[in-house]
Amino acid sequence: xxxxxxxxxxxxxxxxxxxxxxxxxxxxxxxxxxxxxxxxxxxxxxxxxxxxxxxxxxxxxxxxxxxxxxxxxxxxxxxxxxxxxxxxxxxxxxxxxxxxxxxxxxxxxxxxxxxxxxxxxxxxxxxxxxxxxxxxxxxxxxxxxxxxxxxxxxxxxxxxxxxxxxxxxxxxxxxxxxxxxxxxxxxxxxxxxxxxxxxxxxxxxxxxxxxxxxxxxxxxxxxxxxxxxxxxxxxxxxxxxxxxxxxxxxxxxxxxxxxxxxxxxxxxxxxxxxxxxxxxxxxxxxxxxxxxxxxxxxxxxxxxxxxxxxxxxxxxxxxxxxxxxxxxxxxxxxxxxxxxxxxxxxxxxxxxx
Amino acid sequence: xxxxxxxxxxxxxxxxxxxxxxxxxxxxxxxxxxxxxxxxxxxxxxxxxxxxxxxxxxxxxxxxxxxxxxxxxxxxxxxxxxxxxxxxxxxxxxxxxxxxxxxxxxxxxxxxxxxxxxxxxxxxxxxxxxxxxxxxxxxxxxxxxxxxxxxxxxxxxxxxxxxxxxxxxxxxxxxxxxxxxxxxxxxxxxxxxxxxxxxxxxxxxxxxxxxxxxxxxxxxxxxxxxxxxxxxxxxxxxxxxxxxxxxxxxxxxxxxxxxxxxxxxxxxxxxxxxxxxxxxxxxxxxxxxxxxxxxxxxxxxxxxxxxxxxxxxxxxxxxxxxxxxxxxxxxxxxxxxxx
Amino acid sequence: xxxxxxxxxxxxxxxxxxxxxxxxxxxxxxxxxxxxxxxxxxxxxxxxxxxxxxxxxxxxxxxxxxxxxxxxxxxxxxxxxxxxxxxxxxxxxxxxxxxxxxxxxxxxxxxxxx
Numbered sequence: 188x189x190x191x192x193x194x195x196x197x198x199x200x201x202x203x204x205x206x207x208x209x210x211x212x213x214x215x216x217x218x219x220x221x222x223x224x225x226x227x228x229x230x231x232x233x234x235x236x237x238x239x240x241x242x243x244x245x246x247x248x249x250x251x252x253x254x255x256x257x258x259x260x261x262x263x264x265x266x267x268x269x270x271x272x273x274x275x276x277x278x279x280x281x282x283x284x285x286x287x288x289x290x291x292x293x294x295x296x297x298x299x300x301x302x303x304x305x306x307x308x309x310x311x312x313x314x315x316x317x318x319x320x321x322x323x324x325x326x327x328x329x330x331x332x333x334x335x336x337x338x339x340x341x342x343x344x345x346x347x348x349x350x351x352x353x354x355x356x357x358x359x360x361x362x363x364x365x366x367x368x369x370x371x372x373x374x375x376x377x378x379x380x381x382x383x384x385x386x387x388x389x390x391x392x393x394x395x396x397x398x399x400x401x402x403x404x405x406x407x408x409x410x411x412x413x414x415x416x417x418x419x420x421x422x423x424x425x426x427x428x429x430x431x432x433x434x435x436x437x438x439x440x441x442x443x444x445x446x447x448x449x450x451x452x453x454x455x456x457x458x459x460x461x462x463x464x465x466x467x468x469x470x471x472x473x474x475x476x477x478x479x480x481x482x483x484x485x486x487x488x489x490x491x492x493x494x495x496x497x498x499x500x501x502x503x504x505x506x507x508x509x510x511x512x513x514x515x516x517x518x519x520x521x522x523x524x525x526x527x528x529x530x531x532x533x534x535x536x537x538x539x540x
Numbered sequence: 541x542x543x544x545x546x547x548x549x550x551x552x553x554x555x556x557x558x559x560x561x562x563x564x565x566x567x568x569x570x571x572x573x574x575x576x577x578x579x580x581x582x583x584x585x586x587x588x589x590x591x592x593x594x595x596x597x598x599x600x601x602x603x604x605x606x607x608x609x610x611x612x613x614x615x616x617x618x619x620x621x622x623x624x625x626x627x628x629x630x631x632x633x634x635x636x637x638x639x640x641x642x643x644x645x646x647x648x649x650x651x652x653x654x655x656x657x658x659x660x661x662x663x664x665x666x667x668x669x670x671x672x673x674x675x676x677x678x679x680x681x682x683x684x685x686x687x688x689x690x691x692x693x694x695x696x697x698x699x700x701x702x703x704x705x706x707x708x709x710x711x712x713x714x715x716x717x718x719x720x721x722x723x724x725x726x727x728x729x730x731x732x733x734x735x736x737x738x739x740x741x742x743x744x745x746x747x748x749x750x751x752x753x754x755x756x757x758x759x760x761x762x763x764x765x766x767x768x769x770x771x772x773x774x775x776x777x778x779x780x781x782x783x784x785x786x787x788x789x790x791x792x793x794x795x796x797x798x799x800x801x802x803x804x805x806x807x808x809x810x811x812x813x814x815x816x817x818x819x820x821x822x823x824x825x826x827x828x829x830x831x832x833x834x835x836x837x838x839x840x841x842x843x844x845x846x847x848x849x850x851x852x853x854x855x856x857x858x859x860x861x862x863x864x865x866x867x868x869x870x871x872x873x874x875x876x877x878x879x
Numbered sequence: 880x881x882x883x884x885x886x887x888x889x890x891x892x893x894x895x896x897x898x899x900x901x902x903x904x905x906x907x908x909x910x911x912x913x914x915x916x917x918x919x920x921x922x923x924x925x926x927x928x929x930x931x932x933x934x935x936x937x938x939x940x941x942x943x944x945x946x947x948x949x950x951x952x953x954x955x956x957x958x959x960x961x962x963x964x965x966x967x968x969x970x971x972x973x974x975x976x977x978x979x980x981x982x983x984x985x986x987x988x989x990x991x992x993x
Contacts, residue, residue, distance in 0.1 A: 381658035381772075401774040401782040421885040428887045436777040462881040536881065737895075755970070759914045762907065767918065787893060789918045790941045796895035 200377055202336045203280035203326040207238040208273040212285030213246050215447035215479070221496020222447075223284055225485035226330055233344055233488060234337055238282070241272050249287040253411040260312060263295050263305065267313040271321035281324035282333060286446035289329040290367025293375050296323065327375075329368060331445035331480040335377055335385045338392045346489035349395030351440070352512035357396040358440040361475075362386035363430075363453060365446025366406055386443050389480060393487055395440075402433035407449035408456060427456040431468050431475075438470070441507050442477040453477045458501045461538035472539045474502035486513065493519050503540045544570045544611075546872055547631050547640040549618055549812065552580020553858050554850025555646030556602045557865030558872075563609040565873050570638055571610065572631060574617045574812065578603070580648055584672060586679035588858060589715075589722040590753040598858070613638075618647075618812055621819060627879065629845060641879070642845045642872050645829060646865065647812035649851040652701025652709070652805045659772045660700065660803055667781050668773055668801045670700075671719060678726045683734075683800075687779060691734060691799035694727060695783055696720045697770045698740040702806030702855075709826060713806035713855040717743050718750045720804050721757045728761040737764045737796065739785055747857060768794070773801055806855070813852040820846065829853050839868040847872055898946040902984045906943070906977065913977050915970040916940060922964035922974050928957055936964055936974065943981055948988065955982050 209227065216223055230238045248265050251257035273281060283289045299306035313319050334341070349358040364383045369376020378384030381404065387397045408427035413419045430453070434442075444450040454477040461467050461474065468475050477500065478486070485495045486508070492515045497504040508515055521531045534540055546562050548555045551573035562569045571578060579602075585595040606612075616633040621643070624630045629643040654662035654670050662668045666686035677683045685691055698720060702713040717740070724736045743765065745751040757763045768785040776782050781801040787794045809817065809827035817823035817830070822841055824830045829852045832840040839847050849868035850861040907914050923929055923937035934957035942951050955978060964974040 379658060381661075382664065399775055401776050403774060404772065417884055419885075420883075421888050424885065425888045425890065429890070459883060460887070463883065464887065465880060755915055759911060762914065765917070784892075787941075787945065789937075790893075790945055792891060792893050792945070794893040794895055794945075 200328070200332070200375060201326060202328045202332050205236050205280075206278055207236065207280045207282045207333070208276060208278035208324075209238050209240050209330075210244060210247070210269060210281065210283040210285075210288060211240070212283070212288060212447045213250065214451055215284055218451055219447070219479065219482070219496055219499050221494060221499065222479050222481045225490060225495050226284065226334075226481040228490070229341070229481065229484055229488065230333070233341060239276050239278060241276060243272060244269060247283070247285070247288040247291055249285065249291045250411060250415075252291060253287065254415055255412070259298075260305075260308065262291065263298070263309045264312040264316065266292060266295050267309050267321050268317065268319060270324065271313065271319040273324065274320070274322045279322075279325040281327045282330055283327075284330050284447070286329060286331075286365030286368045287448060289327070289375075290365075290371045292327055293372050296327065297372065299323070329385075329445065331368075331385050331389075332377055334480045334484055335388050338389050341484055341488065342392055345393065345487040347487045347511050347513055349390060349393045349487070349511065351510045353510070357394055358507075358510060359398050359437065360390045360395045361398045361400065361403075361434050361437070361439040361442045362390060363403075363407055363442060363444045363446075363449050365444070365449050368445060386445055386480065389483065390443060393483075398434065398437045398439050400434045400437055402430045405430050405433075407444075407446070407452045409448040409452045414452070423452065424456050424459055427452055428460055428464075431457070431460065434475075435468050439468075439475055440510060441483075442475050443480065443483055444477060445480050447479070450477055450479050454501045458535055458538050462536055465537055467538060469506070471506065472537075473506055474538055476500065476502050476504040476507045478504070478507075487511075489513075491515070491519075493522070502538070542636065542638045544568045544638065544640040545876060546570070546642045546644055547572060547629065547638055548644045548646055549621075549631065549816070550580065550646035550648050550850075550852070551575075551578030551612065551614075552646060552648045552850060552861070553582060553598075553602070554648070554852075554856075554861040554865040554868070555580070555644070556606070557862045558644055558646060558849050558869045559610045559865075560602065560605040560607075561866055561869030562872060563607040565869070566609060567872075567876065569610045570640070571612045572616050572618060572633060572638070573612065573614045576615055578612055578614065582858070585675055587722070587726070589718045590747065590749040592722070592726075618815070621816065623843065623845070626844065642847060642875055644847045644849055644868055644872060645813070645816055645852050646849045646868075647816060647852045648810050649807040649813070649855065650810040652707070652713075652808050654700055654803045654805050656707055657700055657704075657803070660697070660770070660801070661773045661775070661781070662803060665773065665775045665779075665781060665801075667775075667779065667799065668803065670803050670805045671696075671716065671723065672805065674723055674727075674800075674802050678723060678730070681730065683727055683730055685779075685799050689799060690731065693735045693737070693796070693798040694724075694800045694802060695770070695781075695796065695798040696724065696736070696738040696802045696804060697783075698738070698743075698804050699769070700803040700805050701808065703741065709806065709808065711826065711855065712744060714744070714746070715855065715857055716804035716806060718745060718747065718753065720802075721745075721750075721754050721763070723802070724763045725753070725757050725761050728763070735764070736761075737766055737798070739766050739768055739770050739783075741767070741769055766794075807851060809852070816852075824854075837871070839864070839871040845875065847875075893945055893947075900946055902948075902988060903944055903946065905984055906980055910973055910976045910980050912970070912972045916972050917970055919969060921967045921969060922972075925963050925967045927961055927963060928959055932957055934958065936978065939978070939981065948985055951981070952985050952989070955985070 248257045248262045369380045373380035408423045414423045457474040545567035551571045620632040622630045770785045814827045831838045928934045962975045
């Protein structure tokens with residue numbers, strides 16, 4: 188008796204084939220800069236796609252917008268400037284790295300579509316501010332959509348699979364899709380809002396097993412102003428705690444995210460929970476490694492884990508790499524680009540590294 | 541011989557009752573039914589609310605009353621309908637073509653497709669079932685989870701596909717509130733130790749003896765009625781279903797894990813009903829058929845010789861559908877007599 | 880353990896899975912009419928005590944039903960047992976009997992736990 192049928196898989200969204208304009212994420216490039224570098228490497232070297240990483244790009248204002256600091260027209264105008272960079276570079280397919288950005292781009296594009304006056308006003312503001320003009324993107328897809336689209340091509344090039352080399356069993360992954368990926372506009376998500384397939388598809392294609400746990404659809408705990416204000420952080424960490432408690436019985440080997448915010452909070456709050464509650468969610472007291480879609484793809488493709496920047500995570504990924512059988516050199520973990528040893532970070536009191 | 545006085549499309553309770561009357565009026569009548577046998581949704585039901593009258597017995601009663609004037613075609617789906625001349629209707633099925641002086645539509649409803657409410661996980665978690673599937677279990681006298689366990693806790697959710705703007709159905713399906721009451725009583729009789737929770741937005745006990753049955757379900761069967769709409773269902777580690785709702789009387793969110801989660805699916809216009817409503821441009825806002833006038837000519841349409849009965853117009857209970865079949869037969873009698 | 884100036888909140892969700900509803904079941908057995916309550920609030924509306932204090936028989940009932948006994952003992956003591964509520968209940972619940980039995984059950988429960 189099959190107790191669980193396949194995830195929802197009926198919605199298919201359109202994703203462009205080639206010629207992408209890449210928009211970076213504030214959080215991802217600050218905290219996991221290797222992830223974005225890997226995405227570009229994968230696109231260029233593994234998939235041989237044309238993708239541009241424009242040097243003059245800037246924030247989309249998402250964090251400011253969602254904390255009620257930046258008003259709508261400011262956001263729309265700043266986004267319009269990003270679109271003008273895309274137009275100038277001769278691209279039409281927009282690929283944001285950040286899920287918050289992605290949701291906000293869709294929100295702004297939909298507002299323009301349903302209320303064309305706001306588009307005209309934005310054009311006017313942008314021109315007044317910096318004499319720039321822009322065209323709307325023909326296709327907008329999150330970077331996880333791109334990886335999802337080419338998941339089988341990537342699989343052919345992968346050196347490793349999501350299989351525990353000691354047991355031969357599939358590794359068990361929790362996937363956490365950022366709320367703004369599809370909960371705001373379900374039709375823009377691969378698989379809809381309730382059972383999005385974008386990350387589950389990666390895990391399944393690459394040999395792993397997806398865990399469905401009761402709080403699967405719950406927020407990661409970021410919540411913008413709930414994190415940014417110290418006194419509100421209790422709310423943020425409590426949500427993450429709720430998720431981790433709910434996934435604990437399934438003993439996940441890793442967590443896969445597509446949103447830089449989710450990645451950060453599911454990772455960092457494990458440290459906070461370990462230090463304040465003396466609670467960890469794996470057998471060894473090290474926590475559950477949290478990877479993004481680019482990081483997981485790069486890892487399985489055989490990129491050097493330290494070049495991917497896995498040492499930048501709070502929960503260390505060696506346990507996962509050992510399970511998969513990925514070779515790594517511990518001596519290079521904290522070496523700089525010239526091979527000089529940097530001072531390793533302080534060790535947590537409770538969380539093992 | 542393919543010519544009749546009246547053709548009835550749909551052999552459910554409304555169509556059967558109309559056929560009984562029309563046969564008694566000595567009209568040559570043809571029922572065209574798409575399923576293997578007549579009876580409509582009655583064939584899927586065990587007992588009827590609020591008096592636990594046997595659906596099978598009702599069906600036998602109705603069948604017994606059909607006289608020799610009534611012919612029945614089963615497993616025939618209507619392909620097309622034409623108003624060939626003022627006084628003649630032609631109905632085409634895959635196998636043949638039939639004509640009549642008057643046409644009665646009794647093409648009924650379909651159950652709401654619960655998969656459309658993604659958040660309840662129907663079609664994904666096997667222990668999320670519909671009220672139709674629960675009725676089948678009751679009929680078999682065996683209530684189990686899909687992996688064969690005896691359920692300890694069952695939750696019912698009202699208004700799945702009804703009163704829900706998100707699926708485009710603003711209307712109430714009328715039957716589901718009292719149906720959950722009926723089913724929960726039957727389940728408790730089969731499983732005396734089961735705990736049952738019924739989640740609702742409003743409970744609408746608007747028929748004779750409905751309210752009394754509701755009281756009985758509370759007092760004798762200890763069904764817990766909780767005012768609050770379930771927002772999502774998810775599978776737990778042991779393949780049970782965790783549900784979340786608000787206990788609105790306490791203004792507090794609640795969570796509860798159950799073995800079976802029953803969705804009380806509402807009624808939508810059936811495929812044939814939708815086809816006819818579009819074909820003759822007499823669709824209401826939900827694809828049901830629109831009668832000429834709600835009060836005095838609820839069986840007539842704006843089109844001469846085209847009549848309606850039962851749930852092809854709107855959600856109805858079975859007694860109401862039967863009465864509507866009667867009323868349609870009378871309207872057709874007047875029409876054919878004065879033609 | 881470290882203190883970062885914020886902590887994990889327990890959350891306010893009622894967890895029916897690990898709540899003990901045995902007192903409610905006893906009440907349903909002892910005051911059968913209690914089962915019929917539909918939460919209409921007529922009892923609270925007619926309550927003399929509720930007019931000038933924050934006593935609510937409706938709230939008492941809801942707290943009891945959901946096995947939240949912490950504030951209940953204090954709340955229940957505010958009832959004067961006048962029985963006006965019994966006169967208006969459309970479902971014929973013996974509301975005064977309900978209050979008395981709730982008091983007994985909570986008292987017993989407290990003694991058992993001590």
